[in-house]
Amino acid sequence: MSPGLAPGPENPHGDGLPPMKKRIAFVGTGGRALSFIEPVVTTYRATNELVGLCDLSPARMAYYNGLLAGELGYHAVPAYPADRFDEMLRKEKPDTVFVCTKDSTHHDYIVRALEAGCDVITEKPMTTDAAKCRAILDAQRATGRRVRVAFNYRWAPFRTKVKELIANGAIGRIRSVNLEYLLDTNHGADYFRRWHAQAAESGTLLVHKSTHHFDLVNWWLDAIPAQVFAYGDLVFYGKKNAEARGDGALTKYPRYTGEPAAKGDPFRLDLDESASFRGLYRAAEADSGYLRDRNVFRDGIDIHDQMSLNVRYRTGEVLTYSLVCYSPREGMRVTFNGDRGRIEYHEFIGSHMNRAVREKDFKIEEKPGSEAEGEWIKVYPHFQTGYTVPMPPVAGAHGGADEILNRSFYAPDAPATDQWGRFAGHEQGAASILVGIAGVESIKRNQPVNLTDLVPLRPEARHLSELV
Ligand SMILES: NC(=O)c1ccc[n+]([C@@H]2O[C@H](COP(=O)([O-])OP(=O)(O)OC[C@H]3O[C@@H](n4cnc5c(N)ncnc54)[C@H](O)[C@@H]3O)[C@@H](O)[C@H]2O)c1
Numbered sequence: 458m459s460p461g462l463a464p465g466p467e468n469p470h471g472d473g474l475p476p477m478k479k480r481i482a483f484v485g486t487g488g489r490a491l492s493f494i495e496p497v498v499t500t501y502r503a504t505n506e507l508v509g510l511c512d513l514s515p516a517r518m519a520y521y522n523g524l525l526a527g528e529l530g531y532h533a534v535p536a537y538p539a540d541r542f543d544e545m546l547r548k549e550k551p552d553t554v555f556v557c558t559k560d561s562t563h564h565d566y567i568v569r570a571l572e573a574g575c576d577v578i579t580e581k582p583m584t585t586d587a588a589k590c591r592a593i594l595d596a597q598r599a600t601g602r603r604v605r606v607a608f609n610y611r612w613a614p615f616r617t618k619v620k621e622l623i624a625n626g627a628i629g630r631i632r633s634v635n636l637e638y639l640l641d642t643n644h645g646a647d648y649f650r651r652w653h654a655q656a657a658e659s660g661t662l663l664v665h666k667s668t669h670h671f672d673l674v675n676w677w678l679d680a681i682p683a684q685v686f687a688y689g690d691l692v693f694y695g696k697k698n699a700e701a702r703g704d705g706a707l708t709k710y711p712r713y714t715g716e717p718a719a720k721g722d723p724f725r726l727d728l729d730e731s732a733s734f735r736g737l738y739r740a741a742e743a744d745s746g747y748l749r750d751r752n753v754f755r756d757g758i759d760i761h762d763q764m765s766l767n768v769r770y771r772t773g774e775v776l777t778y779s780l781v782c783y784s785p786r787e788g789m790r791v792t793f794n795g796d797r798g799r800i801e802y803h804e805f806i807g808s809h810m811n812r813a814v815r816e817k818d819f820k821i822e823e824k825p826g827s828e829a830e831g832e833w834i835k836v837y838p839h840f841q842t843g844y845t846v847p848m849p850p851v852a853g854a855h856g857g858a859d860e861i862l863n864r865s866f867y868a869p870d871a872p873a874t875d876q877w878g879r880f881a882g883h884e885q886g887a888a889s890i891l892v893g894i895a896g897v898e899s900i901k902r903n904q905p906v907n908l909t910d911l912v913p914l915r916p917e918a919r920h921l922s923e924l925v
Pocket of ligand 1: 488560562
Protein backbone atom coordinates (compact mmCIF):
# COMPACT_ATOMS: atom_id res chain seq x y z
CA MET A 458 0.00 0.00 0.00
CA SER A 459 1.16 3.54 -0.67
CA PRO A 460 1.55 6.11 2.09
CA GLY A 461 -1.59 7.78 0.72
CA LEU A 462 -2.70 11.38 0.99
CA ALA A 463 -2.33 13.81 3.83
CA PRO A 464 -5.55 14.50 5.72
CA GLY A 465 -7.76 16.83 3.72
CA PRO A 466 -10.62 16.70 1.28
CA GLU A 467 -9.48 13.27 0.10
CA ASN A 468 -9.40 11.89 3.62
CA PRO A 469 -13.06 12.36 4.48
CA HIS A 470 -12.90 10.36 7.69
CA GLY A 471 -10.84 13.14 9.24
CA ASP A 472 -9.00 10.82 11.60
CA GLY A 473 -5.75 12.61 10.94
CA LEU A 474 -4.19 9.46 9.52
CA PRO A 475 -3.35 9.32 5.85
CA PRO A 476 -5.60 6.78 4.14
CA MET A 477 -3.89 3.69 2.79
CA LYS A 478 -4.69 3.81 -0.86
CA LYS A 479 -4.75 0.67 -2.92
CA ARG A 480 -2.32 1.01 -5.83
CA ILE A 481 -3.80 -0.21 -9.10
CA ALA A 482 -2.08 -0.59 -12.47
CA PHE A 483 -3.80 -1.47 -15.74
CA VAL A 484 -2.45 -3.50 -18.61
CA GLY A 485 -4.54 -3.18 -21.77
CA THR A 486 -5.96 0.28 -22.42
CA GLY A 487 -8.49 -0.50 -25.12
CA GLY A 488 -12.22 0.08 -25.07
CA ARG A 489 -13.12 -1.94 -22.01
CA ALA A 490 -10.53 -0.61 -19.55
CA LEU A 491 -12.36 2.70 -19.15
CA SER A 492 -15.24 0.97 -17.32
CA PHE A 493 -12.77 0.03 -14.58
CA ILE A 494 -10.36 2.99 -14.70
CA GLU A 495 -13.04 5.65 -14.44
CA PRO A 496 -14.38 4.49 -11.05
CA VAL A 497 -10.82 4.25 -9.64
CA VAL A 498 -10.16 7.92 -10.39
CA THR A 499 -13.64 9.26 -9.62
CA THR A 500 -16.00 7.47 -7.20
CA TYR A 501 -13.29 5.47 -5.41
CA ARG A 502 -10.32 7.83 -5.61
CA ALA A 503 -10.20 8.45 -1.86
CA THR A 504 -9.06 4.87 -1.29
CA ASN A 505 -7.57 3.85 -4.63
CA GLU A 506 -4.79 5.21 -6.75
CA LEU A 507 -4.15 4.61 -10.44
CA VAL A 508 -0.38 4.18 -10.62
CA GLY A 509 0.36 3.09 -14.17
CA LEU A 510 -0.86 2.05 -17.60
CA CYS A 511 0.68 -0.50 -19.91
CA ASP A 512 -0.26 -1.32 -23.51
CA LEU A 513 1.21 -2.22 -26.88
CA SER A 514 0.14 1.17 -28.18
CA PRO A 515 1.63 4.43 -26.83
CA ALA A 516 -1.08 6.35 -28.70
CA ARG A 517 -3.87 4.49 -26.88
CA MET A 518 -2.21 5.15 -23.53
CA ALA A 519 -1.84 8.83 -24.49
CA TYR A 520 -5.57 8.88 -25.22
CA TYR A 521 -6.23 7.55 -21.72
CA ASN A 522 -3.84 10.02 -20.13
CA GLY A 523 -5.66 12.80 -21.98
CA LEU A 524 -8.95 11.63 -20.49
CA LEU A 525 -7.40 11.30 -17.03
CA ALA A 526 -5.88 14.79 -17.04
CA GLY A 527 -8.94 16.25 -18.77
CA GLU A 528 -12.55 15.28 -18.30
CA LEU A 529 -11.88 12.74 -15.55
CA GLY A 530 -10.26 15.45 -13.41
CA TYR A 531 -7.35 13.25 -12.34
CA HIS A 532 -3.81 13.49 -13.68
CA ALA A 533 -1.71 11.66 -16.24
CA VAL A 534 -0.02 8.51 -14.92
CA PRO A 535 3.18 6.75 -16.05
CA ALA A 536 2.61 4.87 -19.31
CA TYR A 537 4.70 1.78 -20.05
CA PRO A 538 4.96 0.07 -23.44
CA ALA A 539 4.13 -3.65 -23.25
CA ASP A 540 7.79 -4.73 -23.24
CA ARG A 541 8.32 -2.71 -20.02
CA PHE A 542 5.51 -4.33 -18.01
CA ASP A 543 7.91 -5.82 -15.44
CA GLU A 544 9.54 -2.43 -15.02
CA MET A 545 6.11 -0.95 -14.30
CA LEU A 546 5.58 -3.54 -11.57
CA ARG A 547 9.01 -2.80 -10.06
CA LYS A 548 8.74 0.99 -10.17
CA GLU A 549 5.05 1.61 -9.48
CA LYS A 550 4.61 -1.24 -6.99
CA PRO A 551 0.92 -1.89 -7.64
CA ASP A 552 -1.05 -3.91 -5.09
CA THR A 553 -3.39 -5.03 -7.88
CA VAL A 554 -2.88 -5.41 -11.61
CA PHE A 555 -6.01 -5.19 -13.72
CA VAL A 556 -5.67 -7.15 -16.98
CA CYS A 557 -7.75 -5.82 -19.89
CA THR A 558 -5.66 -6.87 -22.88
CA LYS A 559 -6.60 -9.07 -25.80
CA ASP A 560 -7.68 -12.46 -24.43
CA SER A 561 -4.75 -14.56 -25.70
CA THR A 562 -2.31 -12.42 -23.68
CA HIS A 563 -4.14 -12.46 -20.31
CA HIS A 564 -2.22 -15.45 -18.94
CA ASP A 565 1.16 -13.84 -19.53
CA TYR A 566 0.29 -10.72 -17.54
CA ILE A 567 -1.59 -12.63 -14.84
CA VAL A 568 1.37 -14.94 -14.23
CA ARG A 569 3.96 -12.15 -14.23
CA ALA A 570 1.88 -9.97 -11.91
CA LEU A 571 1.35 -12.87 -9.49
CA GLU A 572 5.05 -13.69 -9.52
CA ALA A 573 5.83 -10.05 -8.71
CA GLY A 574 3.63 -10.36 -5.62
CA CYS A 575 0.55 -8.53 -6.92
CA ASP A 576 -3.09 -9.54 -6.76
CA VAL A 577 -4.82 -9.68 -10.12
CA ILE A 578 -8.22 -8.81 -11.48
CA THR A 579 -8.64 -10.04 -15.03
CA GLU A 580 -11.28 -9.43 -17.61
CA LYS A 581 -13.04 -12.50 -18.91
CA PRO A 582 -12.17 -14.91 -20.39
CA MET A 583 -9.46 -15.72 -17.85
CA THR A 584 -7.48 -17.16 -20.76
CA THR A 585 -7.98 -18.99 -24.05
CA ASP A 586 -6.55 -22.52 -23.87
CA ALA A 587 -5.81 -25.35 -21.46
CA ALA A 588 -2.02 -24.86 -21.27
CA LYS A 589 -2.42 -21.16 -20.42
CA CYS A 590 -5.08 -22.04 -17.85
CA ARG A 591 -2.72 -24.53 -16.17
CA ALA A 592 0.01 -21.85 -16.11
CA ILE A 593 -2.31 -19.46 -14.25
CA LEU A 594 -3.40 -22.09 -11.73
CA ASP A 595 0.24 -23.08 -11.12
CA ALA A 596 1.34 -19.47 -10.61
CA GLN A 597 -1.53 -18.81 -8.22
CA ARG A 598 -0.67 -21.94 -6.25
CA ALA A 599 3.01 -20.99 -6.10
CA THR A 600 2.42 -17.39 -5.01
CA GLY A 601 -0.79 -17.60 -2.98
CA ARG A 602 -1.91 -14.23 -4.41
CA ARG A 603 -5.54 -13.56 -5.26
CA VAL A 604 -6.98 -13.71 -8.78
CA ARG A 605 -10.45 -12.43 -9.54
CA VAL A 606 -12.29 -12.73 -12.85
CA ALA A 607 -14.54 -9.81 -13.76
CA PHE A 608 -17.67 -11.82 -14.54
CA ASN A 609 -19.98 -8.82 -14.64
CA TYR A 610 -22.94 -10.94 -15.84
CA ARG A 611 -23.31 -12.41 -12.35
CA TRP A 612 -23.76 -8.96 -10.84
CA ALA A 613 -26.77 -7.84 -12.90
CA PRO A 614 -29.75 -7.73 -10.52
CA PHE A 615 -32.04 -9.82 -12.75
CA ARG A 616 -29.52 -12.61 -13.01
CA THR A 617 -28.83 -12.48 -9.28
CA LYS A 618 -32.60 -12.85 -8.79
CA VAL A 619 -32.56 -16.06 -10.84
CA LYS A 620 -29.78 -17.33 -8.58
CA GLU A 621 -31.85 -16.46 -5.53
CA LEU A 622 -34.94 -18.29 -6.85
CA ILE A 623 -32.96 -21.43 -7.66
CA ALA A 624 -31.03 -21.37 -4.37
CA ASN A 625 -34.31 -20.96 -2.47
CA GLY A 626 -35.76 -24.03 -4.17
CA ALA A 627 -38.52 -22.25 -6.15
CA ILE A 628 -38.64 -25.16 -8.62
CA GLY A 629 -36.89 -27.89 -6.64
CA ARG A 630 -33.71 -29.47 -7.89
CA ILE A 631 -32.67 -28.35 -11.36
CA ARG A 632 -32.20 -31.24 -13.77
CA SER A 633 -31.68 -29.45 -17.09
CA VAL A 634 -31.15 -25.98 -18.58
CA ASN A 635 -31.57 -24.54 -22.07
CA LEU A 636 -29.70 -21.34 -22.87
CA GLU A 637 -30.09 -19.69 -26.26
CA TYR A 638 -27.95 -16.59 -26.78
CA LEU A 639 -28.44 -14.27 -29.74
CA LEU A 640 -25.89 -11.70 -30.86
CA ASP A 641 -27.29 -9.29 -33.42
CA THR A 642 -25.91 -8.07 -36.73
CA ASN A 643 -24.57 -5.04 -34.87
CA HIS A 644 -22.86 -6.34 -31.71
CA GLY A 645 -22.32 -9.83 -33.14
CA ALA A 646 -20.72 -8.41 -36.28
CA ASP A 647 -18.30 -6.39 -34.19
CA TYR A 648 -16.43 -9.53 -33.15
CA PHE A 649 -15.77 -10.28 -36.79
CA ARG A 650 -14.21 -6.87 -37.47
CA ARG A 651 -11.16 -7.38 -35.27
CA TRP A 652 -8.91 -9.74 -33.30
CA HIS A 653 -11.77 -11.83 -31.97
CA ALA A 654 -12.16 -13.30 -35.47
CA GLN A 655 -8.89 -15.21 -35.00
CA ALA A 656 -9.14 -18.33 -32.83
CA ALA A 657 -5.52 -17.89 -31.70
CA GLU A 658 -6.40 -14.50 -30.20
CA SER A 659 -9.86 -14.99 -28.70
CA GLY A 660 -10.07 -18.77 -28.30
CA THR A 661 -13.17 -18.40 -30.57
CA LEU A 662 -16.45 -16.95 -29.31
CA LEU A 663 -17.11 -20.20 -27.42
CA VAL A 664 -14.38 -18.92 -25.11
CA HIS A 665 -14.43 -15.15 -25.54
CA LYS A 666 -18.20 -14.65 -25.42
CA SER A 667 -19.70 -17.88 -24.10
CA THR A 668 -17.48 -17.78 -21.00
CA HIS A 669 -20.10 -15.36 -19.61
CA HIS A 670 -22.91 -17.80 -20.33
CA PHE A 671 -21.11 -20.91 -19.08
CA ASP A 672 -20.16 -19.04 -15.94
CA LEU A 673 -23.77 -18.03 -15.37
CA VAL A 674 -24.99 -21.61 -15.64
CA ASN A 675 -22.17 -22.95 -13.42
CA TRP A 676 -23.05 -20.31 -10.84
CA TRP A 677 -26.85 -20.55 -11.13
CA LEU A 678 -26.70 -24.34 -10.66
CA ASP A 679 -23.72 -24.28 -8.29
CA ALA A 680 -22.35 -27.00 -10.55
CA ILE A 681 -19.02 -27.94 -12.12
CA PRO A 682 -19.03 -28.89 -15.80
CA ALA A 683 -17.65 -32.34 -16.59
CA GLN A 684 -18.15 -33.18 -20.28
CA VAL A 685 -18.91 -31.28 -23.50
CA PHE A 686 -20.00 -32.20 -27.01
CA ALA A 687 -20.19 -29.38 -29.56
CA TYR A 688 -20.76 -28.32 -33.16
CA GLY A 689 -19.61 -25.05 -34.68
CA ASP A 690 -19.64 -23.50 -38.16
CA LEU A 691 -19.00 -20.24 -39.97
CA VAL A 692 -22.19 -19.77 -41.98
CA PHE A 693 -22.76 -16.01 -42.25
CA TYR A 694 -19.60 -13.88 -41.94
CA GLY A 695 -16.57 -14.32 -44.21
CA LYS A 696 -16.24 -13.65 -47.92
CA LYS A 697 -17.47 -17.00 -49.21
CA ASN A 698 -20.69 -16.88 -47.20
CA ALA A 699 -21.52 -13.35 -48.38
CA GLU A 700 -20.86 -14.25 -52.00
CA ALA A 701 -22.91 -17.44 -51.76
CA ARG A 702 -26.02 -15.53 -50.67
CA GLY A 703 -25.61 -12.77 -53.25
CA ASP A 704 -23.99 -10.15 -50.98
CA GLY A 705 -20.73 -10.06 -52.92
CA ALA A 706 -20.89 -6.24 -53.10
CA LEU A 707 -20.29 -6.12 -49.32
CA THR A 708 -16.96 -7.89 -49.71
CA LYS A 709 -15.25 -5.37 -51.98
CA TYR A 710 -13.30 -3.27 -49.46
CA PRO A 711 -10.91 -4.43 -46.72
CA ARG A 712 -12.20 -1.97 -44.08
CA TYR A 713 -15.06 0.51 -43.64
CA THR A 714 -13.57 3.82 -42.49
CA GLY A 715 -12.91 6.24 -45.34
CA GLU A 716 -14.47 3.86 -47.87
CA PRO A 717 -17.06 5.66 -50.06
CA ALA A 718 -18.38 2.34 -51.42
CA ALA A 719 -19.31 1.30 -47.86
CA LYS A 720 -21.69 4.22 -47.31
CA GLY A 721 -24.88 2.16 -47.41
CA ASP A 722 -23.37 -1.01 -45.91
CA PRO A 723 -25.35 -2.01 -42.78
CA PHE A 724 -22.19 -3.65 -41.36
CA ARG A 725 -20.11 -0.51 -41.70
CA LEU A 726 -18.28 0.95 -38.71
CA ASP A 727 -16.78 4.36 -39.37
CA LEU A 728 -14.04 5.13 -36.86
CA ASP A 729 -14.06 8.78 -37.92
CA GLU A 730 -17.63 9.20 -36.67
CA SER A 731 -16.69 9.35 -33.01
CA ALA A 732 -14.02 11.35 -31.22
CA SER A 733 -13.36 8.37 -28.94
CA PHE A 734 -12.87 5.98 -31.83
CA ARG A 735 -10.52 8.45 -33.47
CA GLY A 736 -8.43 8.84 -30.34
CA LEU A 737 -8.45 5.27 -29.19
CA TYR A 738 -8.19 3.32 -32.42
CA ARG A 739 -7.63 5.52 -35.50
CA ALA A 740 -4.72 7.43 -33.96
CA ALA A 741 -3.22 4.17 -32.71
CA GLU A 742 -3.22 2.34 -36.04
CA ALA A 743 0.30 3.47 -36.88
CA ASP A 744 1.91 2.22 -33.68
CA SER A 745 -0.12 -0.96 -33.17
CA GLY A 746 -1.29 -2.04 -36.62
CA TYR A 747 -4.69 -2.72 -35.04
CA LEU A 748 -7.56 -2.13 -37.48
CA ARG A 749 -10.83 -1.92 -35.52
CA ASP A 750 -13.13 -1.82 -38.55
CA ARG A 751 -12.16 -4.66 -40.87
CA ASN A 752 -14.72 -5.96 -43.32
CA VAL A 753 -16.71 -8.78 -41.71
CA PHE A 754 -17.01 -10.41 -45.13
CA ARG A 755 -13.30 -10.97 -45.71
CA ASP A 756 -11.18 -14.09 -46.04
CA GLY A 757 -9.21 -15.47 -43.12
CA ILE A 758 -11.85 -15.55 -40.34
CA ASP A 759 -11.30 -18.82 -38.49
CA ILE A 760 -13.93 -18.70 -35.72
CA HIS A 761 -17.52 -19.93 -35.84
CA ASP A 762 -20.61 -17.71 -35.95
CA GLN A 763 -23.01 -20.50 -35.00
CA MET A 764 -22.29 -22.91 -32.17
CA SER A 765 -24.29 -25.43 -30.23
CA LEU A 766 -23.27 -27.77 -27.47
CA ASN A 767 -24.32 -30.00 -24.64
CA VAL A 768 -22.69 -29.99 -21.23
CA ARG A 769 -23.04 -32.60 -18.50
CA TYR A 770 -22.18 -31.45 -14.96
CA ARG A 771 -20.47 -33.45 -12.22
CA THR A 772 -23.81 -33.46 -10.35
CA GLY A 773 -25.74 -34.82 -13.36
CA GLU A 774 -27.51 -31.74 -14.77
CA VAL A 775 -27.46 -31.15 -18.52
CA LEU A 776 -27.13 -27.84 -20.39
CA THR A 777 -28.26 -27.39 -23.99
CA TYR A 778 -26.61 -24.23 -25.31
CA SER A 779 -26.56 -22.29 -28.56
CA LEU A 780 -24.95 -19.07 -29.72
CA VAL A 781 -25.82 -17.36 -32.98
CA CYS A 782 -23.93 -14.21 -34.01
CA TYR A 783 -25.95 -12.90 -36.96
CA SER A 784 -29.41 -12.47 -35.45
CA PRO A 785 -31.76 -9.51 -35.98
CA ARG A 786 -32.23 -9.51 -32.18
CA GLU A 787 -29.86 -9.54 -29.23
CA GLY A 788 -30.48 -11.25 -25.93
CA MET A 789 -31.03 -14.58 -24.27
CA ARG A 790 -33.68 -17.04 -23.32
CA VAL A 791 -32.93 -19.44 -20.50
CA THR A 792 -35.23 -22.15 -19.21
CA PHE A 793 -34.62 -24.26 -16.13
CA ASN A 794 -36.40 -27.56 -15.64
CA GLY A 795 -36.61 -28.48 -11.97
CA ASP A 796 -38.23 -31.46 -10.30
CA ARG A 797 -40.84 -29.05 -8.82
CA GLY A 798 -41.40 -26.74 -11.78
CA ARG A 799 -39.82 -24.52 -14.38
CA ILE A 800 -38.27 -21.04 -14.57
CA GLU A 801 -38.18 -19.06 -17.80
CA TYR A 802 -35.84 -16.09 -17.98
CA HIS A 803 -35.80 -13.71 -20.96
CA GLU A 804 -33.65 -10.70 -21.63
CA PHE A 805 -33.71 -8.78 -24.86
CA ILE A 806 -32.07 -5.56 -23.86
CA GLY A 807 -30.35 -4.37 -27.00
CA SER A 808 -26.64 -4.59 -27.55
CA HIS A 809 -23.99 -2.83 -25.61
CA MET A 810 -20.68 -2.49 -27.38
CA ASN A 811 -17.88 -1.72 -25.02
CA ARG A 812 -15.22 0.74 -25.78
CA ALA A 813 -13.99 3.99 -24.36
CA VAL A 814 -17.00 5.70 -25.78
CA ARG A 815 -19.42 7.66 -23.67
CA GLU A 816 -23.17 7.20 -23.78
CA LYS A 817 -23.49 10.25 -25.99
CA ASP A 818 -21.15 8.67 -28.53
CA PHE A 819 -22.95 5.36 -28.75
CA LYS A 820 -23.96 5.93 -32.33
CA ILE A 821 -23.91 2.29 -33.20
CA GLU A 822 -26.52 1.62 -30.55
CA GLU A 823 -28.98 3.64 -32.58
CA LYS A 824 -28.71 1.44 -35.62
CA PRO A 825 -31.50 -1.06 -36.17
CA GLY A 826 -30.94 -4.57 -35.00
CA SER A 827 -31.20 -4.18 -31.24
CA GLU A 828 -34.85 -4.38 -30.32
CA ALA A 829 -35.04 -3.96 -26.61
CA GLU A 830 -37.87 -5.77 -24.86
CA GLY A 831 -36.51 -5.80 -21.35
CA GLU A 832 -36.09 -8.65 -18.95
CA TRP A 833 -38.52 -10.88 -17.15
CA ILE A 834 -38.52 -13.97 -15.00
CA LYS A 835 -41.51 -16.32 -14.83
CA VAL A 836 -41.85 -19.21 -12.43
CA TYR A 837 -44.14 -22.16 -13.19
CA PRO A 838 -44.36 -24.42 -10.14
CA HIS A 839 -45.86 -27.87 -10.74
CA PHE A 840 -49.67 -27.94 -10.18
CA GLN A 841 -49.90 -24.19 -9.43
CA THR A 842 -50.46 -21.02 -11.40
CA GLY A 843 -47.28 -19.49 -12.78
CA TYR A 844 -46.18 -16.01 -11.75
CA THR A 845 -43.90 -13.20 -12.91
CA VAL A 846 -41.20 -12.27 -10.43
CA PRO A 847 -41.32 -8.56 -9.55
CA MET A 848 -38.05 -6.71 -10.10
CA PRO A 849 -36.96 -3.13 -9.41
CA PRO A 850 -35.89 -1.14 -12.49
CA VAL A 851 -32.16 -1.25 -13.21
CA ALA A 852 -29.93 1.30 -14.90
CA GLY A 853 -26.33 1.50 -16.03
CA ALA A 854 -23.96 -0.43 -18.25
CA HIS A 855 -24.56 -4.17 -18.59
CA GLY A 856 -27.93 -4.04 -16.82
CA GLY A 857 -26.48 -2.27 -13.79
CA ALA A 858 -23.87 -4.99 -13.29
CA ASP A 859 -20.72 -2.93 -13.90
CA GLU A 860 -21.55 -0.47 -11.13
CA ILE A 861 -22.14 -3.17 -8.51
CA LEU A 862 -19.06 -5.08 -9.63
CA ASN A 863 -16.88 -1.97 -9.40
CA ARG A 864 -18.07 -1.39 -5.88
CA SER A 865 -16.98 -4.93 -5.00
CA PHE A 866 -13.53 -4.22 -6.50
CA TYR A 867 -12.86 -0.79 -5.10
CA ALA A 868 -15.06 0.19 -2.16
CA PRO A 869 -13.16 0.04 1.13
CA ASP A 870 -16.27 -1.26 2.89
CA ALA A 871 -17.14 -3.86 0.23
CA PRO A 872 -17.94 -7.11 2.06
CA ALA A 873 -15.29 -9.83 1.86
CA THR A 874 -17.91 -12.45 1.06
CA ASP A 875 -21.05 -12.24 -0.98
CA GLN A 876 -24.43 -13.69 -0.08
CA TRP A 877 -24.89 -14.99 -3.62
CA GLY A 878 -21.32 -16.15 -4.13
CA ARG A 879 -20.68 -13.67 -6.91
CA PHE A 880 -16.93 -13.41 -6.39
CA ALA A 881 -15.17 -15.54 -8.97
CA GLY A 882 -11.57 -16.60 -8.48
CA HIS A 883 -9.14 -18.47 -10.71
CA GLU A 884 -10.81 -21.87 -10.26
CA GLN A 885 -14.27 -20.59 -11.10
CA GLY A 886 -12.73 -18.67 -14.00
CA ALA A 887 -11.27 -21.97 -15.19
CA ALA A 888 -14.56 -23.85 -14.78
CA SER A 889 -16.15 -21.45 -17.23
CA ILE A 890 -13.48 -21.20 -19.96
CA LEU A 891 -12.95 -24.95 -19.92
CA VAL A 892 -16.45 -25.50 -21.29
CA GLY A 893 -15.58 -23.35 -24.32
CA ILE A 894 -12.09 -24.80 -24.67
CA ALA A 895 -13.53 -28.33 -24.54
CA GLY A 896 -16.20 -27.23 -27.03
CA VAL A 897 -13.55 -26.09 -29.51
CA GLU A 898 -11.72 -29.39 -29.03
CA SER A 899 -14.95 -31.35 -29.44
CA ILE A 900 -15.72 -29.57 -32.73
CA LYS A 901 -12.24 -30.48 -33.99
CA ARG A 902 -12.43 -34.12 -32.90
CA ASN A 903 -16.18 -34.65 -33.41
CA GLN A 904 -16.19 -36.36 -30.02
CA PRO A 905 -17.22 -35.55 -26.44
CA VAL A 906 -14.39 -34.07 -24.35
CA ASN A 907 -13.87 -34.50 -20.60
CA LEU A 908 -12.82 -31.27 -18.92
CA THR A 909 -10.51 -32.97 -16.42
CA ASP A 910 -8.47 -34.30 -19.36
CA LEU A 911 -7.72 -30.67 -20.22
CA VAL A 912 -7.17 -29.29 -16.71
CA PRO A 913 -7.61 -31.44 -13.59
CA LEU A 914 -9.67 -28.89 -11.70
CA ARG A 915 -10.06 -30.29 -8.14
CA PRO A 916 -11.51 -33.67 -9.22
CA GLU A 917 -13.01 -34.24 -5.75
CA ALA A 918 -15.16 -31.07 -5.81
CA ARG A 919 -18.87 -31.41 -6.65
CA HIS A 920 -20.18 -27.84 -6.52
CA LEU A 921 -18.90 -24.57 -7.97
CA SER A 922 -18.98 -22.98 -4.53
CA GLU A 923 -16.27 -25.45 -3.44
CA LEU A 924 -13.96 -23.81 -5.99
CA VAL A 925 -12.25 -20.50 -5.29
N1 LIG B 1 -17.16 -8.21 -19.44
C1 LIG B 1 -17.47 -7.52 -20.51
O1 LIG B 1 -18.60 -7.19 -20.69
C2 LIG B 1 -16.41 -7.15 -21.50
C3 LIG B 1 -16.72 -6.25 -22.52
C4 LIG B 1 -15.72 -5.91 -23.43
C5 LIG B 1 -14.46 -6.46 -23.33
N2 LIG B 1 -14.19 -7.33 -22.32
C6 LIG B 1 -12.83 -7.93 -22.21
O2 LIG B 1 -11.90 -6.88 -22.02
C7 LIG B 1 -10.67 -7.18 -22.70
C8 LIG B 1 -10.32 -6.03 -23.63
O3 LIG B 1 -11.33 -5.90 -24.60
P1 LIG B 1 -11.55 -4.52 -25.40
O4 LIG B 1 -12.93 -4.54 -25.93
O5 LIG B 1 -11.08 -3.39 -24.59
O6 LIG B 1 -10.54 -4.76 -26.62
P2 LIG B 1 -9.66 -3.67 -27.38
O7 LIG B 1 -9.21 -4.34 -28.61
O8 LIG B 1 -10.38 -2.38 -27.47
O9 LIG B 1 -8.43 -3.46 -26.40
C9 LIG B 1 -7.44 -4.43 -26.19
C10 LIG B 1 -6.17 -3.73 -25.77
O10 LIG B 1 -5.16 -4.71 -25.50
C11 LIG B 1 -3.94 -4.21 -26.01
N3 LIG B 1 -3.03 -5.33 -26.23
C12 LIG B 1 -3.12 -6.33 -27.13
N4 LIG B 1 -2.09 -7.17 -27.00
C13 LIG B 1 -1.33 -6.71 -25.98
C14 LIG B 1 -0.14 -7.14 -25.36
N5 LIG B 1 0.50 -8.24 -25.76
N6 LIG B 1 0.34 -6.41 -24.34
C15 LIG B 1 -0.29 -5.30 -23.92
N7 LIG B 1 -1.42 -4.84 -24.46
C16 LIG B 1 -1.93 -5.53 -25.49
C17 LIG B 1 -4.34 -3.50 -27.28
O11 LIG B 1 -3.34 -2.60 -27.72
C18 LIG B 1 -5.62 -2.80 -26.85
O12 LIG B 1 -5.36 -1.54 -26.30
C19 LIG B 1 -10.90 -8.50 -23.43
O13 LIG B 1 -10.33 -9.55 -22.68
C20 LIG B 1 -12.40 -8.65 -23.46
O14 LIG B 1 -12.81 -10.01 -23.39
C21 LIG B 1 -15.13 -7.67 -21.41
